[in-house]
Amino acid sequence: MELETGTRAIIALAWARHLGLADSALHLAALGESSDRVEARDDAADTVRFLRLVGGSVLAGPGWLVDAAAEYDDEALAQESTLVRLIRDHGAMDARGTGESALYYLDEPLDVAESDSTLVSLEAEHALALEAECPRDDLAGVRLSDREHTFTLLAQDGHAPLAGAGYDVWEGLVADVAAITVPELRRHGLGTYIAAVAVDEALSQGLVPQWRAGVSHRAAHLTADELGFVLCGSLTSARIG
Incomplete structure (x- = not known):
């Protein structure tokens, strides 16, 4: 199952605004028409986030980290350990990962029956x-x-x-x-x-609706599947400390 084009455009717009990007920054990625990595630089950020959305990706964090990550591909940056290592290499030894999650979305109506109990x-x-x-x-x-x-x-x-x-x-x-x-x-x-x-x-x-499921949280992935959610990307984050 695939999400409607309009739904993917809405998701892209929401994430662009959530990350402080221009409204159109993720539009082509959400439609699967771009595989480019978008950079969201914020030198005051205390968190690093790596978003994969359909065909593209976003790395959001301080400029020094964005520069250090240039040699890494998306598969590597989607791993919590990579983000933590990049931060610690910069000298922040108390850096810690804060999660790797799959991102699911839904645009089909649900039939929720009333319960008698x-x-x-x-x-x-x-x-x-x-x-x-x-x-x-x-x-x-x-x-x-x-x-x-x-x-x-x-x-x-x-x-x-x-x-x-x-x-x-x-x-x-x-x-x-x-x-x-x-x-x-x-x-x-x-x-x-x-x-x-x-x-x-x-x-x-x-x-x-957006459903975030930790990579090792089997029950969360099963719930997404049972409700008809569609897997559209992932989010990995780490705190700089």
């Missing part, structure tokens, strides 16, 4: 209650209670939190979606269900 809450207190049931390490990439829009799946009898999803709106164009399930209830489809609820709401608001 659960409720969906939009209240922040329920998102916080769900987070209290999850290990701290699981919360870092999700930040559910900090999201602009949250959806918490509750048991109809007792209202215990089961799973949750939420999204932030990027540049008024893209909904960056994430989801989490309490550990003892994982692998039962609850996270996929509440993610579908969030995605469906984002689509109804005219947004393009």
Whole structure:
């Protein structure tokens, strides 16, 4: 399955604005018509990001790092270890990787059936209650209670939190979606269900849902596949320290 041309153009525009580039900077890459690497130089940046989007790529960070990376191809820069090594070679020994994620998008409507045994809450207190049931390490990439829009799946009898999803709106164009399930209830489809609820709401608001899945997070990739998301690129980042 492929995304519509208009959807890819929206994704390119959102990322261009998110990275402080000209609106047209990633247009050809998103359409698969350019394989050029775009440079986004910011000498005040404390984070390095390498984005691959359909046919092109972007390296965003301080000018010294962009220059040092010139001899590396996209495959190398998509590895967290490469970015960390480039930073440490410059003298910042406390540099650390902050993730390698696949980027998925969706522009097809979902058919989300109502559940007879659960409720969906939009209240922040329920998102916080769900987070209290999850290990701290699981919360870092999700930040559910900090999201602009949250959806918490509750048991109809007792209202215990089961799973949750939420999204932030990027540049008024893209909904960056994430989801989490309490550990003892994982692998039962609850996270996929509440993610579908969030995605469906984002689509109804005219947004393009974005799903970021860590390279080793098998469940996140399975959720993307089950919901019909299309793989369009990747994002790798590291903090300079």
